[in-house]
Amino acid sequence: MTGTTATPRPPGVDAPQQPGALAGWFNDGWITTRRNLIKIKRVPDILVFTTLQPIMFVLLFTYVYAGVIEIPGSTYVDFIMAGIFAQTVVFGSTYSGSAMAQDLKDGIIDRFRTLPMSPSAVLVGRTNGDLLINSISMVVMMVTGFIVGWRIHSSFLEAVAGVALLLLFAYALSWVMALLGMMVRSPEVINNVSFLILFPLTFISNAFVPAESLPEPLRTFALWNPVTALVQAARELFGNVPPGTPVGDSWVQQNPAIAVLVGVTVILLIFVPLAVRRFSQVTSR
Amino acid sequence: MGFIEARDLRKIYTPKGAEPVHALDGLDLDVPEGTITAILGPNGAGKTTAVKVLTTLITPDSGTATIGGVNVLNRPEAIRPIIGVSGQYAAVDENLTGFENLDMVGRLYHLGARASRARARELIDLFELSEAQNRPVKGFSGGMRRRIDLAGALVTRPRVLFLDEPTTGLDPRSRLGMWDIIRSLVDGGTTVLLTTQYLEEADQLADDISVIDTGKVIAKGTADELKASVGGQRVELNLVTAENAAETVEIMRRLGTAEPAVSNDSRTVTVSVESGPEALRVVLAELSERNIALFDAGMRRPTLDDVFLRLTGHVATDESDDTTETASGRTRARKTT
Structure with a gap:
C-alpha cells in the first residue's frame, strides 16, 4: 500500500456496460463453475472421497452380499451395480448443500450478492460442480464394476442413457440440497439433515434387494420411492434386469425411465426458482 | 440532497425467544457526491444493517434509499455495477488464491478476462498481497484476508464505496495505507460511506459524521462541529495513587466549567x-x-470519545482502544511531580 497518494488518479477502471441477461448468465455461470472446479482440484479429500467410496461400495456389496442374496436368473453383481450407482450419485448431491451453507458462513455470499451478476449463477456453478464430481464417481464405479464382473447387456446408447438418467436425477437433487443448505445455520447441520433424508431414500428401495422382498410397510414405501424408479430405469437401460422378472402393474413400474424424467422436471421446476429466490434474500450472519 | 440518500429506514429483527430488536429505527442519511461520510457507533448500533440495506443485501421493513437517484430497494441490479462493497468480515473464497479471488470478482463485474487479470495484478501490488498471490487464501492471517476483501471492493473504480469497519483487524501500517487509498479514491470522485467504531478513523477520514445509536442518527456534522458541541478544552491528570483523587477533584472543580x-x-x-x-x-x-504525585498531566481538545460519551451516556468501544488513545491534540507533560 505505497505510492497511492502520489498518483492523483485513483486506481481502477470504471465498471463496464453490463452484458445482456443471457450473455451475463453464461459468463457468471462459467465463472462460478470454474470456482468449484478449482475447489475440487485444491481440496483433494473431495476427489479421494468421490473415488474411493464408490470403489469400496462396489467391492463390499459384491463380495459381502453376493453369496447371501440370490437373484434368480442373474448375478448379484449385475443386480447391485445400478443400486450402487444410484446411491452414490444421490449422496453426491449433498455437496451443494454443505457448500452453500459454508459459503454463507464464510460471508462470500454477501460478496456475490453485491456484484452485478446473475442471481442464479452461484447455484448454477455449485450444482455443476456436483455434476462433475458425480460424473467422475460414475466412471470410477463403472470401471470397478467391470473388473469385478459387472456387464452391460444392452446397447451402447441405452447404457449412455442410463448414466445420463442417474446424473440428471442427482443434479435435480443438488438444487434441493442447495436450497436446504441456505436454510440451515451451519454446514454441519446440513450434513445431518441430508443423511436423515437420503439414507431411508436409498436403502428403502430396490437398490440393494428386490423391493418385493421387503416387509410391509417398507415395501409400499419402496415401490413409491423415486430412487426405486431410478434404479429400475438404470437396471433396464444397462440390461441388468434378469429375464422373466415380473414387472409391477403400476404405470411407474412399467415406465420407470419416463417416470424419472417427469420427476426430475418437476423437482427442477419447483426447486430452481425456490433456490434462486432464497439466494436473493440470504445474507451472511 | 445526497448522492446516497436514506429516509426513515426501519428494520426489526425478532430473534427466537427474545425481544424484537430495532436494528434500524428511522435512520436518515445523506452522503454528498465525492465525499466521505462515516457512520460512527458502537457494536449493535445498526451500522452493518444500514450498509446491508444500501448495498442491496437486505430489504428494510419501511423507508426509502436511493443512490444517484436510483431506488436501491426496487432496482438493485442498477445499483450493483456502480458500488464496491467490503463487509465487516472478509468475504473471500478460501480455496482460491488471492489472485484468483480478485480475478473472479473482476469477471463477475464483467470486465472481461484480460482486464480482470490486469486489475487483479494491480491490486495485488497496491495491497501488498504478493505473498497470497499464488497460494490459497486458506491458511493466511485475518489481516491478509481482510486486505484481499478490501481489494475486491476496488476491482472496478466504484462510484460509491461501502466499507463496513474497513480497518478492523488491520495492523497500524495497513490501516494508514487503507486511509491513503480511500482518500485517493475520493479525490477521483468516488463517494464513500464507511462505518467505524474508531473515533479516530472518523476524525481522520470523514467529511461528515453521523453518530448512530440504537438504529437512528443521534448527531451529525463534521468532526469539528461535533467536538465543538461538547465545548472547550480538557485538562486530564493521571494520579500515582487513587487516594489523592478526592483532593484533586476539589482543585479541578474550582477551575472547571x-x-x-x-x-x-x-x-x-x-x-x-x-x-x-x-x-x-x-x-x-x-x-x-500539596505533593500530589502524577504519572501524567496534559490538556487536550475534546475527542469524538467525549462526543459519544455525552450523546449516549456510554463509551463507544467496550475496551479502551489504543488508536483512540493516540487521538489528535494531546500535549503531555511527563512525570510531573
Missing part, C-alpha cells in the same frame, strides 16, 4: 476548562504544592 469526571480506578481525573494552558499551569502548581 463542569463537574470533573473520575475514571473507574480513580486514577484519571478530567475536567472541561475555558483555557487549557492557564488551567494546566494552575493545577500543576497547586498539586506540586
Whole structure:
C-alpha cells in the first residue's frame, strides 16, 4: 500500500456496460463453475472421497452380499451395480448443500450478492460442480464394476442413457440440497439433515434387494420411492434386469425411465426458482 | 440532497425467544457526491444493517434509499455495477488464491478476462498481497484476508464505496495505507460511506459524521462541529495513587466549567476548562504544592470519545482502544511531580 497518494488518479477502471441477461448468465455461470472446479482440484479429500467410496461400495456389496442374496436368473453383481450407482450419485448431491451453507458462513455470499451478476449463477456453478464430481464417481464405479464382473447387456446408447438418467436425477437433487443448505445455520447441520433424508431414500428401495422382498410397510414405501424408479430405469437401460422378472402393474413400474424424467422436471421446476429466490434474500450472519 | 440518500429506514429483527430488536429505527442519511461520510457507533448500533440495506443485501421493513437517484430497494441490479462493497468480515473464497479471488470478482463485474487479470495484478501490488498471490487464501492471517476483501471492493473504480469497519483487524501500517487509498479514491470522485467504531478513523477520514445509536442518527456534522458541541478544552491528570483523587477533584472543580469526571480506578481525573494552558499551569502548581504525585498531566481538545460519551451516556468501544488513545491534540507533560 505505497505510492497511492502520489498518483492523483485513483486506481481502477470504471465498471463496464453490463452484458445482456443471457450473455451475463453464461459468463457468471462459467465463472462460478470454474470456482468449484478449482475447489475440487485444491481440496483433494473431495476427489479421494468421490473415488474411493464408490470403489469400496462396489467391492463390499459384491463380495459381502453376493453369496447371501440370490437373484434368480442373474448375478448379484449385475443386480447391485445400478443400486450402487444410484446411491452414490444421490449422496453426491449433498455437496451443494454443505457448500452453500459454508459459503454463507464464510460471508462470500454477501460478496456475490453485491456484484452485478446473475442471481442464479452461484447455484448454477455449485450444482455443476456436483455434476462433475458425480460424473467422475460414475466412471470410477463403472470401471470397478467391470473388473469385478459387472456387464452391460444392452446397447451402447441405452447404457449412455442410463448414466445420463442417474446424473440428471442427482443434479435435480443438488438444487434441493442447495436450497436446504441456505436454510440451515451451519454446514454441519446440513450434513445431518441430508443423511436423515437420503439414507431411508436409498436403502428403502430396490437398490440393494428386490423391493418385493421387503416387509410391509417398507415395501409400499419402496415401490413409491423415486430412487426405486431410478434404479429400475438404470437396471433396464444397462440390461441388468434378469429375464422373466415380473414387472409391477403400476404405470411407474412399467415406465420407470419416463417416470424419472417427469420427476426430475418437476423437482427442477419447483426447486430452481425456490433456490434462486432464497439466494436473493440470504445474507451472511 | 445526497448522492446516497436514506429516509426513515426501519428494520426489526425478532430473534427466537427474545425481544424484537430495532436494528434500524428511522435512520436518515445523506452522503454528498465525492465525499466521505462515516457512520460512527458502537457494536449493535445498526451500522452493518444500514450498509446491508444500501448495498442491496437486505430489504428494510419501511423507508426509502436511493443512490444517484436510483431506488436501491426496487432496482438493485442498477445499483450493483456502480458500488464496491467490503463487509465487516472478509468475504473471500478460501480455496482460491488471492489472485484468483480478485480475478473472479473482476469477471463477475464483467470486465472481461484480460482486464480482470490486469486489475487483479494491480491490486495485488497496491495491497501488498504478493505473498497470497499464488497460494490459497486458506491458511493466511485475518489481516491478509481482510486486505484481499478490501481489494475486491476496488476491482472496478466504484462510484460509491461501502466499507463496513474497513480497518478492523488491520495492523497500524495497513490501516494508514487503507486511509491513503480511500482518500485517493475520493479525490477521483468516488463517494464513500464507511462505518467505524474508531473515533479516530472518523476524525481522520470523514467529511461528515453521523453518530448512530440504537438504529437512528443521534448527531451529525463534521468532526469539528461535533467536538465543538461538547465545548472547550480538557485538562486530564493521571494520579500515582487513587487516594489523592478526592483532593484533586476539589482543585479541578474550582477551575472547571463542569463537574470533573473520575475514571473507574480513580486514577484519571478530567475536567472541561475555558483555557487549557492557564488551567494546566494552575493545577500543576497547586498539586506540586500539596505533593500530589502524577504519572501524567496534559490538556487536550475534546475527542469524538467525549462526543459519544455525552450523546449516549456510554463509551463507544467496550475496551479502551489504543488508536483512540493516540487521538489528535494531546500535549503531555511527563512525570510531573
